[in-house]
Amino acid sequence: MNKGLTFLRDAISGSPAPAAPTDVSATRKRGPQPVDGTPGRARAVVDAVLPVVDGGRFAVKRIAGEPIEIEAHVFTDGHDVPRVMLQWWKEGSSTRQEIPMKLRYNDEWLASFVAPAPGRYAYTVVAWVDAFESWHHELERRVDPEDIRIAARVGAHEIEAAAKRAGDGADARMLSAWAQALEEGAADPEIDADVLKALALDEQRSDAARRHPDRSLEVSFSADLPLTVERKRARFSAWYELFPRSAGDTPGRHGTLRDVAARLPLIASMGFDIVYLPPIHPIGRVQRKGRNNALGAQPGDVGSPWAIGAEEGGHKSILPELGTAEDFRALVASAAANGLELAMDIAFQCAPDHPYVRDHPEWFRWRPDGTVQYAENPPKKYQDIYPFNFESDDWQGLWTELKSVLDHWIAEGVHVFRVDNPHTKSFAFWEWVVGEVKREHPDVIFLAEAFTRPKVMHRLAKLGYTQSYTYFTWRNTKQELTRYFTELTEAPGVDYFRPNVWPNTPDILHEALQGGHAAVFKSRLVLAATLAATYGIYGPAYELLEHLPRGPSSEEYLDSEKYQLRNWDWSPDAGLRPLITRINEIRREHPALQANRSLRFLDVENDQLIAYMKQSADGRDTIVTVVNLDPHNAQWGWVALDPHLLDIEPQEPFQMHDLLTDQRFIWRGSHHYVRLDPNLPAHVMALRRRVRDERDFDYYL
Incomplete structure (x- = not known):
């Protein structure tokens, strides 16, 4: 076996220590406070946190037991990588729960949490420029052997710092050994740069380093945002x-x-x-x-x-x-x-x-x-x-x-x-x-x-x-x-x-x-x-x-x-x-009708017909309602319903089940004919996604 492979094998042998709970209070160390309240050397920016009502003057409202989606706009200067954390807690609690936020796009970070019971809560977002993550991200793009060797030595310094923050446990010992291996590998010209890069990017050890970040330059959003859970x-x-x-x-x-x-x-x-x-x-x-x-x-x-x-x-x-x-x-x-x-x-x-x-x-x-x-x-x-x-x-x-x-x-x-x-x-x-x-x-x-x-x-x-x-x-x-x-x-x-x-x-x-x-x-x-x-x-x-x-x-x-x-x-x-x-039975049976956020109006070429759809949060329940607003005459028209909104292929047939009359209609494409008489001036239809045979209207739920 060549020296490079032996080095890589020996360096990554053994298993990293399991993740330990994050002690937020122990890692939040503030530096000097300039006028805006953040450390002077801090570079992360928490620009916005959503949802928010009047800048945090009033509480956002949500329901107990359901995910609460939080969006944060976080960035930094240059090309370094920020780490972003959502924190939430119940009013009166001294403990803050912390959840890593994930980058979506355009510096928008997402995370969610579930408040288990009605009450008053609060949430905020904290962030810092993560030196280890920035190094890791930069190294992934390097291809020049000499650049990789220099980067490995830089990484060894960051990893050794993480080892010191880890204390005396298994993480500390593993990180210190990893840092030493990178230093030695970077100094040994016989170690292939690609082998050295593979060691530096080892994901299990990287996760251990992430568990012990340097948060001394952490910044927080300008307010703790109130949340009423009901x-x-x-x-x-x-x-x-x-x-x-x-x-x-x-x-x-x-x-x-x-x-x-x-x-x-x-x-x-x-x-x-x-x-x-x-x-x-x-x-x-x-x-x-x-x-x-x-x-x-x-x-x-x-x-x-x-x-x-x-x-x-x-x-x-x-x-x-x-x-x-x-x-x-x-x-x-x-x-x-x-x-x-x-x-x-x-x-x-x-x-x-x-x-x-x-x-x-x-x-x-x-x-x-x-x-x-x-x-x-x-x-x-x-x-x-x-x-x-x-x-x-x-x-x-x-x-x-x-x-x-x-x-x-x-x-x-x-x-x-x-x-x-x-x-x-x-x-x-x-x-x-x-x-x-x-x-x-x-x-x-x-x-x-x-x-x-x-x-x-x-x-x-x-x-x-x-x-x-x-x-x-x-x-x-x-x-x-x-x-x-x-x-x-x-x-x-x-x-x-x-x-x-x-x-x-x-x-x-x-x-x-x-x-x-x-x-x-x-x-x-x-x-x-x-x-x-x-x-x-x-x-x-x-x-x-x-x-x-x-x-x-x-x-x-x-x-x-x-x-x-x-x-x-x-x-x-x-x-x-x-x-x-019957209307109230339908409401209880269909989660799509139990919330308001998903309401979407559908085009229909008749001003006496109004059409709209609602979907459950998991997308498994869809209700389309069409109402005749004319009390004297039957009205008809074409409802525009894009199959892509239903996760259905453009020419795939699907069934709409009228929950008021038990009628079933096979629809295909994006425009669908409806006719409503004043005697029963509405369709309240549930989507049945798959149709076995258009002739007998058999369907799967």
Whole structure:
């Protein structure tokens, strides 16, 4: 055997020591700190870390148990190689987890981690110019024998330094021997340069050197970025709203919480996750509103549930006609037994006879005539509602008391809150109270009912609200829907603003529904349930096609149960309940519909048809939805769907399975014919990737 081969064999004999856990705290050594806070000799640049919300002022939102993808823009001067590490940790922990980031292209580095449970986390990126890695990368390209010998001696110096950082273990001994072999080999002219290069690039020993980097010139991104991790229901859920006082089965009788419990099996069978109740507290008698929002209440009028508080109590009390605290606890337990959660309405406002008005007059605005300023949104007036004054001298006492309301209902088993008009209350208060509640109870969900200006809605989401109402109710044309939902699924909003879309609410009967056309109710249902991972309906009004407005140009329901009792048909097959049930089944069966990021609109040559697709994160589930927006006529057109988006060859046939009708269509190529009748104005189709035989529609999943 020649001397070169013998040298190589002897130098690399034996096995390197196994990888040891990285002790980040022991290796992070800072040099002198110039003005920008980095060591003066540091050359790595961490230019950006994504996702980020307002430079790290607010938290990015993600779901527990799912990979969180982080991108960093890192580079250095010249041709040296940076090492880049993602660090993440749970709030309050002294230990940082560290993950190597991999270069994608254009100085963009990627890594991901999984936060196992809901809570508050943080992440950042650190980097340094890695002398060993730079040497290794440069040596790979060298071919001149003399250059290789010089490079080997340089590498020996770097490897010996790594051996000293490794301490007294097996890595240290192996690295020191490797460095010595390179020095000797470089000095021996009989050792072939290619043999020497092979030794220098030995991958197992290189990995050992990488385990002991010189991080003395490490730099960190300019901020530790906050991350809020929540449970899956924060991203994917179906809500059903009903008024407890209308849950009974006898006309004219005030419904109770026990009546609500009797409705839960039906609501669960329809596939909903959350049952949302308007306020259940005592209703004020002073300035009580009558039917259809009349200024004067008549005997027997029940008033608006949002006029909270009377002599029986306030925000921590239950309207006696609905039942007792024991009835409420039984309702929470019954919801859980049916696979449902109970959502409560939080409306931080008071009726004139709320105990707060008597006991804490400093919490309200008083007018010169000695009366309290009631709520107004001209031309609308709410004489039965007093808003809080968040500029009160006793603002701290007010904040503390309002948080105690949330604490009370959390103790009663409620972990989902729909908050009424949060945009009319202090932003500073919401940041504090939502933050405090979620620090103590990370699984609590807050839905912001703020139909207001976009920047205000987004600010509330940044402050900590889990979900937000949207403008979906007023987006009806193809162009409006496409533009709006494209905006909702783009950065930066997609990282913190989670839409919860509703085709109707007790306050909003859009003119599109006022014609009473079943086709409109059906199409809006499908749009809501498939465009967004979270949606809700106000029922039974929606599924029973309630459509009469209080008057011309009004979005208020005629005989709204906001002001009176109603009696509804609770039959399982009434109205749209079978369709709603099927839609919710499809949502639960298909991961593609359980998130928003993958939404992609598809071209279709008909403005009355809207088409879009969603895919699961792993790409195994694809749903294509096409909706006819014309309630009167059948519409047809050609949907453009590039097979490459589906990982399918251009002329390979594939099957689309309509999950609403169980029809199956064989598609091939990039343009596909569809025709939809108003009777069932939508296709919700799952992709079946392979077709055995186009004649019998047999398929593989």
